[in-house]
Amino acid sequence: MNAIVVNNLTKTFGSFMAVDHISFHVTKGEVFGFLGANGAGKTTAMRMLCGLLKPSSGEGRVAGFNIDTESEEIKKHIGYMSQKFSLYNNLTIRENIRFYGGLYDIPKKELKQKTDELVEQLGLTSYTDKLVQSLPLGWKQKLAFSVAIQHSPEIVFLDEPTGGVDPITRRQFWDMIYETAHNGLTVFVTTHYMDEAEYCHRVSIMVDGKIAALDTPNELKKIFETENMDGVFRKLARRAKRNE
Amino acid sequence: MKKLLIIVQKEFAQIFRQPTILRMIIMMPILQLILIPLAANYEIKNINIQILDFDHSTYSTALIHKLDASPYFKLVGLPDHPTIASHRVEQNKADITLTIPIRFEQDLIRDSKATVSIEADAVNGQKASLGVAYASQIIGSFNNEIREKWIQMPRLVEFPQIEVRSSMWYNPFIKYPLFMVPGILALLVTMVGGLMSALNIVSEKEIGTIEQLNVSPIKKYQFLLGKLIPFWVLGIVSISLGLIVARIIFGIVPAGSYLTIYFFSAIYLIGALGVGLLLSTLADTQMQVTLISFFIIMFFVLMGGLYTPIDSMPDWAQKLASFNPVSYFIRVMRFIVIKGSGIHDLLPELKAMILFGIVLNVLAVWNYRKRTV
Amino acid sequence: MVIKEFKHVLRDQRSLFFLLAQPVMMILLFGFALSNEVKETKIIVVDHARDEISKTLINRFEQNVYFRIIDIVPDESMADDIFKKGLAKLIIVIPANIADDIKHQYKSIVQLIADASDPNTAAIVSTYAGAVFRDYQNELLGLVKMPYEIKVEQRMLYNPQLISAYNFVPGVLTLIMMILGAMMTSVAIVREKELGTMEVLLASPIHPLQIVLSKAVPYLALAFITEIIILILSVFVLNVPIRGSLFLLLAESILFISTTLALGLLISSSTNQQQVAMFISLVGLMLPSLIFSGFMFPIENMPLPLKTISNIVPTKWYYNIVRAIMVKGLGIESIWKETLILATMTLVLTGIAIKKFKVHLE
Numbered sequence: 001m002n003a004i005v006v007n008n009l010t011k012t013f014g015s016f017m018a019v020d021h022i023s024f025h026v027t028k029g030e031v032f033g034f035l036g037a038n039g040a041g042k043t044t045a046m047r048m049l050c051g052l053l054k055p056s057s058g059e060g061r062v063a064g065f066n067i068d069t070e071s072e073e074i075k076k077h078i079g080y081m082s083q084k085f086s087l088y089n090n091l092t093i094r095e096n097i098r099f100y101g102g103l104y105d106i107p108k109k110e111l112k113q114k115t116d117e118l119v120e121q122l123g124l125t126s127y128t129d130k131l132v133q134s135l136p137l138g139w140k141q142k143l144a145f146s147v148a149i150q151h152s153p154e155i156v157f158l159d160e161p162t163g164g165v166d167p168i169t170r171r172q173f174w175d176m177i178y179e180t181a182h183n184g185l186t187v188f189v190t191t192h193y194m195d196e197a198e199y200c201h202r203v204s205i206m207v208d209g210k211i212a213a214l215d216t217p218n219e220l221k222k223i224f225e226t227e228n229m230d231g232v233f234r235k236l237a238r239r240a241k242r243n244e
Numbered sequence: 245m246k247k248l249l250i251i252v253q254k255e256f257a258q259i260f261r262q263p264t265i266l267r268m269i270i271m272m273p274i275l276q277l278i279l280i281p282l283a284a285n286y287e288i289k290n291i292n293i294q295i296l297d298f299d300h301s302t303y304s305t306a307l308i309h310k311l312d313a314s315p316y317f318k319l320v321g322l323p324d325h326p327t328i329a330s331h332r333v334e335q336n337k338a339d340i341t342l343t344i345p346i347r348f349e350q351d352l353i354r355d356s357k358a359t360v361s362i363e364a365d366a367v368n369g370q371k372a373s374l375g376v377a378y379a380s381q382i383i384g385s386f387n388n389e390i391r392e393k394w395i396q397m398p399r400l401v402e403f404p405q406i407e408v409r410s411s412m413w414y415n416p417f418i419k420y421p422l423f424m425v426p427g428i429l430a431l432l433v434t435m436v437g438g439l440m441s442a443l444n445i446v447s448e449k450e451i452g453t454i455e456q457l458n459v460s461p462i463k464k465y466q467f468l469l470g471k472l473i474p475f476w477v478l479g480i481v482s483i484s485l486g487l488i489v490a491r492i493i494f495g496i497v498p499a500g501s502y503l504t505i506y507f508f509s510a511i512y513l514i515g516a517l518g519v520g521l522l523l524s525t526l527a528d529t530q531m532q533v534t535l536i537s538f539f540i541i542m543f544f545v546l547m548g549g550l551y552t553p554i555d556s557m558p559d560w561a562q563k564l565a566s567f568n569p570v571s572y573f574i575r576v577m578r579f580i581v582i583k584g585s586g587i588h589d590l591l592p593e594l595k596a597m598i599l600f601g602i603v604l605n606v607l608a609v610w611n612y613r614k615r616t617v
Numbered sequence: 618m619v620i621k622e623f624k625h626v627l628r629d630q631r632s633l634f635f636l637l638a639q640p641v642m643m644i645l646l647f648g649f650a651l652s653n654e655v656k657e658t659k660i661i662v663v664d665h666a667r668d669e670i671s672k673t674l675i676n677r678f679e680q681n682v683y684f685r686i687i688d689i690v691p692d693e694s695m696a697d698d699i700f701k702k703g704l705a706k707l708i709i710v711i712p713a714n715i716a717d718d719i720k721h722q723y724k725s726i727v728q729l730i731a732d733a734s735d736p737n738t739a740a741i742v743s744t745y746a747g748a749v750f751r752d753y754q755n756e757l758l759g760l761v762k763m764p765y766e767i768k769v770e771q772r773m774l775y776n777p778q779l780i781s782a783y784n785f786v787p788g789v790l791t792l793i794m795m796i797l798g799a800m801m802t803s804v805a806i807v808r809e810k811e812l813g814t815m816e817v818l819l820a821s822p823i824h825p826l827q828i829v830l831s832k833a834v835p836y837l838a839l840a841f842i843t844e845i846i847i848l849i850l851s852v853f854v855l856n857v858p859i860r861g862s863l864f865l866l867l868a869e870s871i872l873f874i875s876t877t878l879a880l881g882l883l884i885s886s887s888t889n890q891q892q893v894a895m896f897i898s899l900v901g902l903m904l905p906s907l908i909f910s911g912f913m914f915p916i917e918n919m920p921l922p923l924k925t926i927s928n929i930v931p932t933k934w935y936y937n938i939v940r941a942i943m944v945k946g947l948g949i950e951s952i953w954k955e956t957l958i959l960a961t962m963t964l965v966l967t968g969i970a971i972k973k974f975k976v977h978l979e
Contacts (some may be wrong), residue, residue: 033456050459054617080459084452091254102250103460117581131261182262234527264703264892268900275900283914283923290917316639333774334951336937352767357766366773367783367944371915376771377744387767405724406754408747412733413700423735447892527631531804534895538796543642552651554739555658555706561650575703582734585701 001059003028003186004049009058011044018044019059020209025076025181026202028154033179033200034190035229037237040206041192045082049188050157051075052145063154076104079148079156083163086144089133092116093124096132097147104151118146137168142176149180158189162196174199197229205236212236247462259474265414265440269478273352273432273486276465278493280428281421291381293377294321294338301349310386311342316378339365340375352390414499414583421494426577429486433509434545434570436482437516437524439537441475445524446533468609472517473514479513480506499584507587508580511597512573518604519569525611544570569600618831625807636801640793640847645648645674647785647905648855655741657685663945665691665713674711676834677753683745693730700732707731707742722973733772739849747770780868787939788912791932794870795906797840798877800885805832807886807894829974833878840874841867860946866939869952872959873935879966880931906932934959 004026011019019041026032036042047053049062053070062076087096094115101111119128121149122142124135125138134142142163149156158177162170174196181187189200197203197217203212213220213236217229224232259265284293285372297304312319320338323329332338341363352358362379366372368423415422448454457467487505490496498505527533546552548570554562565571571592579585587594627633662678664671678684687705696708710728711716718725729746733739806829809815818828844867851857859866884897907913909923910932916924927933934955941947941955949956 041591052455052458074457075461078459080456082455083453084455086257086456088254088453089451090258095254095257099250099254100456100460102247103266103462104246105461168302209391237256264890264896268896271900275904279904279908279923283908283919286843292917334941334945334947357768359770361770361772361894367940368915376773380769381769381772383769394840404719404757406719406750407726408729408750409726410729410743410747411740412731412736412743413696415733415736415739418733418736418740420736443892492865502720503840506855529629529632530891530895531808532629532635534899535632535639538899539635539642540641541648542639546643546646546651551916552653553735556652556654556656557650557968564650578734579701579703583701583732585703589698589701590705 001027002026003030004032004062004188006049006058006060007046007058009045009048009060010056011041011048011053012056017209019048022206022209022211024204024211024214026155026186027147028186029181029184030201031177031187031189031199033190033203034206035192035194035197035203035233036190036206037233038192041209042206045206046157046159046188046190049076053072053187065114066103077154079151079153081144081148081156083159085140087132087147088142090131092131093119093135093143094128094142096143097150101150106151114150119149120122122146138165138172141165141169141173145173147178149185153185155186160189160191161189162191162193170196193229194230197233203229205233207215207236208240212239245596247466248473250532251462255474255597259478265444265478268440268484269436269482272435273482274431274489276428276432277425277489278391281494284420284424290318291316291340291378291447292320292338293317293340293375293379294323294329294332295319296323296326296341296343298346299310299344301350303349303352304344306419309384310383311379314378314382316375316382326531327474333363333365336365339371353463353569355560404583415424419494421490422496422582423578423614425490425494425496425498426581427485428575429490429581430512430548430570430574430577431541431545431550432486433479433483433513433540434516437475437513438520438541439534440478441517441520442523442527442533442537443530444475445521446527446530449524449530464612464614466610468521468612472514472521472605475517475520476510476513479516481507483509487523496581498581500580500586504585504587505577508573508576508590508594508597511594511601512569514601515597515604516525517570518601518608520610522611525608525613532596544568547571548574550574566596569597569604572596572600622831622903623838624807628838633839634794636797639796640789640843641850643789643792644786644847644850645856647789653737653840654667655683655738657744658683658707658742659687660707661699661705662682662686662689662744663691663708663710664689665692665931666711666715668714668716670716671711674750674753675751677708678746680747681749683742692878693728697728700734705732706735706738709747710769717953727759737948747847763823781942783857783940785912786847786855786857786937786945788910789871790847790939791910791912791936792844792903792907793937794840794873795877795903795932796898797843798874798900799835800880802833802836802878802881803894803898804891806834806882807888807891808897810885810889810903811891823921824887825974826971829882833881836881837878838873840877841871844870857943859943861942861948865949866942869935869938869942869956869959872956872963873931875923876931876959876963876966878937879963879970881972882970886970906930910935910936912936931959931962934962 002200006025007023008021009019009023010017010021022045027138034046036040044053047069049060051067051074055187062074064156065074067074078198091099098111098120098126101114106114119125122139124143127135133189162173172225178186191197200217202214202216203220204211206212213232220229220232221227224235226232226235257561278596281529294312295308311317321332323332329338329341343361345359360383362376364372364376412418486616487502508533522542523533523537536597547565549565554565554571557565576590576593581589660678662675662851664675675686675689692709693708699705699708708730710730712727715725727741727750731739731743763959807816819825849861852859879904884894884902887897889893909927909930911927916927916933919927938952938959941952960978
């Protein structure tokens with residue numbers, strides 16, 4: 001059962017082809033890393049899958065729905081964490097949870113219970129009624145992730161979720177991701193931290209709008225004869241024409 | 245419906261936590277309403293007049309006194325020399341120069357005819373015309389006094405006279421604030437509706453939370469309505485504040501009913517908010533929104549008859565003004581506050597405003613995309 | 618660094634467009650659409666007399682370009698209704714038997730009911746209407762030569778055709794300089810602070826003053842270019858000439874732009890949020906600048922406290938300077954006082970701004 005299937009997906013802006021006929025699939029429960037340099041096209045691709053951007057050509061299915069014609073339906077089944085911040089800084093934790101829960105049609109009674117659970121899980125119970133802006137960045141990220149999946153979506157899309165966060169918190173964050181993936185959630189994450197690629201089940205690397213490599217981290221390291229994903233990336237990047 | 249409620253709740257929570265918005269909603273009406281009507285006194289009085297009297301006769305002195313006594317003029321000098329007079333005008337110390345030539349009294353009595361000349365600083369054309377008109381009027385009246393002295397009484401009676409009596413309705417004491425305030429109230433509501441709502445949506449764009457909303461199953465109209473309602477409320481609050489300030493500071497009590505004012509404001513706000521929503525789809529940063537809405541507001545307000553009357557515009561401009569929602573609202577506000585017009589008096593305007601509200605909002609909703617193309 | 622800032626500014630095309638479009642739009646509007654001219658005012662005549670004199674009078678009004686008779690009604694009871702609906706601005710009531718009264722009593726009283734909600738228009742329209750009656754009256758008297766006549770010759774200085782453009786071009790210039798200099802610069806600086814990149818810059822070896830100046834320079838250039846565009850428009854599209862020295866005008870403008878930049882700097886050191894900077898610029902700076910410059914409302918009519926305030930507002934001085942040079946064609950001898958005041962203001966403001974900025978950084 002594939003959570004995501006993409007076939008020859010393309011996006012052009014005028015004469016510029018940001019995403020160039022990419023094809024891949026993501027299986028259910030997989031943690032899929034979508035890597036690439038800035039400008040390689042990964043954010044553009046992801047936005048098409050989420051229904052934020054209309055594809056120019058090609059096809060894709062997310063949670064079984066067509067990304068071109070059924071994008072609004074898809075939105076009911078996915079979660080999303082944007083690169084720029086996704087929680088409202090001047091609302092409290094409780095208010096944020098309640099707001100986003102309501103957006104996804106979580107009934108009020110359930111919401112109350114979920115809020116308490118979620119907050120407890122993160123150890124933020126004493127902060128529940130404090131403004132989000134008072135939290136340190138690492139907690140905000142974790143909170144944002146929890147909020148993104150509170151409506152039990154099938155797939156969650158994470159766009160550079162660990163930007164600006166210290167390594168320890170990043171590790172904790174990935175623990176959270178694993179746990180949810182273990183429970184059946186498919187995770188589609190973009191990142192430019194190559195070490196995080198190691199945490200994924202499979203990884204694809206985009207270069208100049210195309211998928212230049214797609215496999216498990218270990219396989220890739222073997223193929224490119226490097227010790228870490230960083231090395232893999234460097235070898236591919238050297239071939240890249242588009243630099244930021 | 246439930247989703248709508250949630251969004252409105254969130255919006256209000258955010259608004260109350262943002263001191264800037266609150267400050268604007270409160271400060272703007274107060275500042276604008278206080279400063280502008282006080283400053284905007286178009287009444288041309290205290291025009292600075294200087295008189296070059298080369299005659300130094302009884303008549304010339306009498307004329308000088310008459311002009312000095314007039315409330316329209318302030319006598320700033322009796323220079324001896326034309327050069328001094330010109331300098332004064334250059335330095336903005338005198339607006340009008342009246343020259344009474346030598347032998348003025350003599351010429352008038354002997355030849356039954358004399359000439360005086362007025363020079364006006366016409367950089368401000370209106371002030372100059374009015375100044376010259378007033379001066380001419382006073383000189384004319386002075387002229388009549390002289391005539392009456394020289395012409396025997398019985399003959400006077402045989403001159404046919406048409407006496408014109410004017411009554412000024414609705415503003416008999418010619419209070420300029422009464423005229424300015426409704427227009428400013430209209431401006432206020434326009435700014436809250438057009439600018440602030442747009443700023444708010446665009447700031448969500450800038451921060452990035454709008455993406456989060458676009459990726460959720462929320463429907464377009466729910467999101468937009470959710471934004472519209474709080475700012476609609478704010479608009480009503482704004483105008484209430486404005487009316488209170490107008491009452492306290494200027495003693496302005498609307499001749500019409502407050503209900504009528506609120507009724508039209510409510511409808512107009514919907515249109516103004518539509519513009520704000522539309523704006524927000526055209527801009528990406530708060531700076532852009534501010535500049536664009538400043539441009540739009542300035543255009544529509546000037547063309548709406550706030551500063552100069554619509555009736556004075558050339559025909560093509562008047563036609564344009566009929567497509568301008570602001571012109572209807574300014575007109576409606578003025579009519580209700582100053583003349584006491586009721587809804588039944590303003591049916592054509594009402595129809596136009598409702599139409600604008602519908603069209604603008606439909607446009608805004610249609611133009612908003614959750615998914616970029 | 619300056620080049621980077623230039624690129625920054627140029628990249629935001631939408632902002633640039635509306636920035637430049639603003640003065641262009643205002644000038645075109647003021648030049649072609651806005652006016653205080655009274656013409657074709659809608660009036661209603663109540664004719665109680667229906668005799669030859671009333672018919673003549675009505676004819677006079679019909680021929681008169683200032684008026685447009687939209688209806689002739691039998692009585693004035695509907696006056697309130699007419700005004701409330703905005704159908705007419707003036708109602709002229711001609712009494713019954715006006716012909717008889719004039720022939721035999723030598724006197725008749727005509728009534729004007731004016732909608733004084735717009736006092737200016739009401740006054741002008743009433744005066745014009747009164748003039749029609751007076752002219753008619755003088756015609757009746759025409760057979761008798763008017764003795765003891767004082768003739769008034771009039772001459773309009775600087776602006777013989779009474780074009781209001783002479784008034785508002787300097788006004789628009791002032792407004793735009795203020796927006797560009799103060800608002801844009803302050804927001805640009807504050808945006809850097811909001812994004813956090815300001816700290817990065819401050820940590821670098823570049824002197825803070827340089828950082829700030831590099832932000833200001835593009836806007837200075839922009840302001841200058843905008844000014845030139847406005848002047849070109851005025852001269853060629855509106856036929857408003859620059860009677861004085863162009864060089865002097867531009868020099869004074871650079872002085873004023875510096876004033877606005879100092880103000881912008883002052884604003885930027887007061888806050889870390891863009892929205893607040895914009896708010897202060899708009900409401901705290903621009904509104905008073907507009908009101909107290911003398912451009913939109915005559916300063917001499919203002920109550921004393923407001924008049925005093927206007928002396929502190931730089932726009933008032935700049936506006937006078939521009940008017941003096943553009944419209945009156947005066948030279949430095951006439952405006953040295955204003956220039957000195959403006960220069961002093963600039964120095965003081967810059968001083969305060971720099972001090973505040975330094976304190977702010979620590």
